[in-house]
Amino acid sequence: MKRFRDTFKATAVAATMLASPWWCAAAQAQDTPAGQAGADNAPADGTIVVTATRRAERVSDVPASIAAYSREKMDDQGVRSVEDITRLTPGLNFRRESRFSGSNTNISIRGIQSTDGAATTGIYIDDVPIQSRAVGFSSANTYPKVFDLERVEVLRGPQGTLFGAGAEGGAVRFITPQPGLEDYSAYGRSEIATTRGGATSYEAGAALGGPIARGKLGFRASAWYRKDGGWVDRMDRDSGTILDKNANSQDTLVLRAALAWEPAENLRITPSLFYQRQEIDDTSGYWEELTDREGGEFRNGYRQAQPQKDRFYLPSLNVEWDIGPVQLVSTTSWFNRNQDETRDYTNFDAELVVPGNPYPTLDGQIATGFFGDRQRNFTQELRAQFDNGGPFNVVIGGFYSTERQTAYQRNRDEYIDTLIQNAYGFGIETFFGTGYLDDYYIYDSTTFTRTRQVAGFGEINYELTDNVTVLAGVRVADIKVTHDQYAEGPFGGGVIDTEGSASETAVTPRFGIKWQAAPDTMLYTTIAKGFRPGGAQTQVPSLCDVDVQNLGYDQSPDTYDSDSVWSYEAGAKSALFGNKLTMEASAFHIKWEDIQTSLYLPSCGSSFIANTGKASSNGFDLSLQGRPVEGLTLGAVVGFVDAKFDQDITVSDNTIIVEDGQYVYNGPRWTFTLSGEYAFPLLSPDRDGYARFDYSYGAKAPKPNPNTYDYDPMITNADETNVLNLRAGVKHGPVDVSVFVNNVTDSHPRLGRYRLFYGSPLLTNSTLRPRTFGITAAYRY
Numbered sequence: 006m007k008r009f010r011d012t013f014k015a016t017a018v019a020a021t022m023l024a025s026p027w028w029c030a031a032a033q034a035q036d037t038p039a040g041q042a043g044a045d046n047a048p049a050d051g052t053i054v055v056t057a058t059r060r061a062e063r064v065s066d067v068p069a070s071i072a073a074y075s076r077e078k079m080d081d082q083g084v085r086s087v088e089d090i091t092r093l094t095p096g097l098n099f100r101r102e103s104r105f106s107g108s109n110t111n112i113s114i115r116g117i118q119s120t121d122g123a124a125t126t127g128i129y130i131d132d133v134p135i136q137s138r139a140v141g142f143s144s145a146n147t148y149p150k151v152f153d154l155e156r157v158e159v160l161r162g163p164q165g166t167l168f169g170a171g172a173e174g175g176a177v178r179f180i181t182p183q184p185g186l187e188d189y190s191a192y193g194r195s196e197i198a199t200t201r202g203g204a205t206s207y208e209a210g211a212a213l214g215g216p217i218a219r220g221k222l223g224f225r226a227s228a229w230y231r232k233d234g235g236w237v238d239r240m241d242r243d244s245g246t247i248l249d250k251n252a253n254s255q256d257t258l259v260l261r262a263a264l265a266w267e268p269a270e271n272l273r274i275t276p277s278l279f280y281q282r283q284e285i286d287d288t289s290g291y292w293e294e295l296t297d298r299e300g301g302e303f304r305n306g307y308r309q310a311q312p313q314k315d316r317f318y319l320p321s322l323n324v325e326w327d328i329g330p331v332q333l334v335s336t337t338s339w340f341n342r343n344q345d346e347t348r349d350y351t352n353f354d355a356e357l358v359v360p361g362n363p364y365p366t367l368d369g370q371i372a373t374g375f376f377g378d379r380q381r382n383f384t385q386e387l388r389a390q391f392d393n394g395g396p397f398n399v400v401i402g403g404f405y406s407t408e409r410q411t412a413y414q415r416n417r418d419e420y421i422d423t424l425i426q427n428a429y430g431f432g433i434e435t436f437f438g439t440g441y442l443d444d445y446y447i448y449d450s451t452t453f454t455r456t457r458q459v460a461g462f463g464e465i466n467y468e469l470t471d472n473v474t475v476l477a478g479v480r481v482a483d484i485k486v487t488h489d490q491y492a493e494g495p496f497g498g499g500v501i502d503t504e505g506s507a508s509e510t511a512v513t514p515r516f517g518i519k520w521q522a523a524p525d526t527m528l529y530t531t532i533a534k535g536f537r538p539g540g541a542q543t544q545v546p547s548l549c550d551v552d553v554q555n556l557g558y559d560q561s562p563d564t565y566d567s568d569s570v571w572s573y574e575a576g577a578k579s580a581l582f583g584n585k586l587t588m589e590a591s592a593f594h595i596k597w598e599d600i601q602t603s604l605y606l607p608s609c610g611s612s613f614i615a616n617t618g619k620a621s622s623n624g625f626d627l628s629l630q631g632r633p634v635e636g637l638t639l640g641a642v643v644g645f646v647d648a649k650f651d652q653d654i655t656v657s658d659n660t661i662i663v664e665d666g667q668y669v670y671n672g673p674r675w676t677f678t679l680s681g682e683y684a685f686p687l688l689s690p691d692r693d694g695y696a697r698f699d700y701s702y703g704a705k706a707p708k709p710n711p712n713t714y715d716y717d718p719m720i721t722n723a724d725e726t727n728v729l730n731l732r733a734g735v736k737h738g739p740v741d742v743s744v745f746v747n748n749v750t751d752s753h754p755r756l757g758r759y760r761l762f763y764g765s766p767l768l769t770n771s772t773l774r775p776r777t778f779g780i781t782a783a784y785r786y
Contacts (some may be wrong), residue, residue, distance in 0.1 A: 083781075
């Protein structure tokens, strides 16, 4: 029945692929003036306009390292998610853990990476931050899917002045298209694809915008659905029977609506609503013992599915009021997110009782963990932007936010008492010190965190001469974090009832010089500070006490301090040979202090956060794009990141926590991408054929340090990655139809090995989606 439903949906999408361009064309015919209403917000030469400095500028004019992707460019490169953006952006790293359901993710920029505490990378929808704090054991960011976005901006380096705490290493901004008051615009995209050894994937979406009352009231609305077919099977380890083929499929629905109202010529009011729902049927992690990577057969032996459901809605209100040379901008938002997942704890509980044996020994043996995370964030920003065409332009503003985050964890295992009896001859109460909760639950925890932030910021740009501009800015933020946890059950050693708080004032300045050395060449240097607030945290279970004491603590700490970075960057942007070659380059040195670090407790599989010393991150990025002959575009982007600790951190018995020279960053040090596209007339002047390739490379990630207390020789970071994608198609006016092959070589690197406990024979891993063939139809007006 499931296969029939998927086939039916895929057939419906194929029909939509044929129909959607003509549906959009019909919408276009509704009294649409001629022009470029649906084009990206860019000059005629194709340069992307960004708002990384809170005002619209060409990306080539901004004195900062920015990767920007327009909607059409992302369509051409097959971008559908943040993982795809990472593949194209050196210096940006995204990692998904292979353990349990695989929901825990980490995103970092320029090596400023941490899996715990507040985020190091800001995630924004327009001007609204949506990143989450690591609370409990299940919190992870959510990321907007890539449909009907005007552009995506990746801001490398700390953005503490204009974007605040949470953008310590940089920020990723998903910018939505605005309603049109004068012209109509339309966009549609459909796709169907098949993956080697996996199920069919398909999508369909459409967007329409334009005036309701011309010059006064306009709208933009979009809807998009995507089914990603699975390719990892869940099987019975003992019998070899496939329990669920292609189990790791996922469904995503995105809806967005916005209105723009201009009651007066200089006043624009834009309410909007963004909704996203993602449902993942099972983990994409595989068991190494059950998998044939070369044969393209990826399997795990979990006894139950591990589904995830993540949905959010984001209503916001943006008001822009132009008063001569001053523009006032107010952004008010409410971010409401619910994340729920189920994890299979059967192997974890089995090995907790009998070390070295993670496999079930009882008929029907199952243990389940239920996890959830709730975010309720209110933000209000008010800023004034002054630019009268003179030597000064100024941005000043205020920011207020309250972020409420609640995480729960409930573990149920009706078999663990029998396991303990069989192994040791006594029961659960003797083993843990307390017995079951109701209905065989062994752990029930709820953690509540509230972060309140009040900040003021300002930045001034002053033209010293016609070609030299200096900038200076600062942000002052008062931040308070409160934390409450209540937990009970044998796994926690009884009742845990804790609370804590932390507060501080952060000052994050930024300074820079921009020199327009020639009309098409700009040099710059910046110094900037980034900041990440401290916080309070959950106590680890009493089973972890020995590990905690071995690290020099009487008990796991209730709070941890803030950390901060100072970044020093120099760069250049240039257009040469009549704009046939463009170049952007930057080099950076970052000092990171009091790093919030997760300390792993190997005997119980838990961890806590502590501040561990200093580190430095050094590197560069270089982007080249050339148009050597008409119709041919070539691109190359190279990035290097070298992030290491600068000192030893040891405890009283000389146990090494971190070591001088140890890598902070477990992503690839070297990354580069190569791309090329050739476009040519095809039978008529308004019809073009094109063919393109995109190749991305990531070097093998550094090995874990063998001298640290938690070193496990079986745990490895990511292998070298090589991904080649090909696409060819035809563009006829607003219609674009193409065929593609992703992961042409069917590369399957190991992206991160994990095991539950030291010495466990059960090794899990993850890899790239296998080779995928498909066809895409898009419409842009």
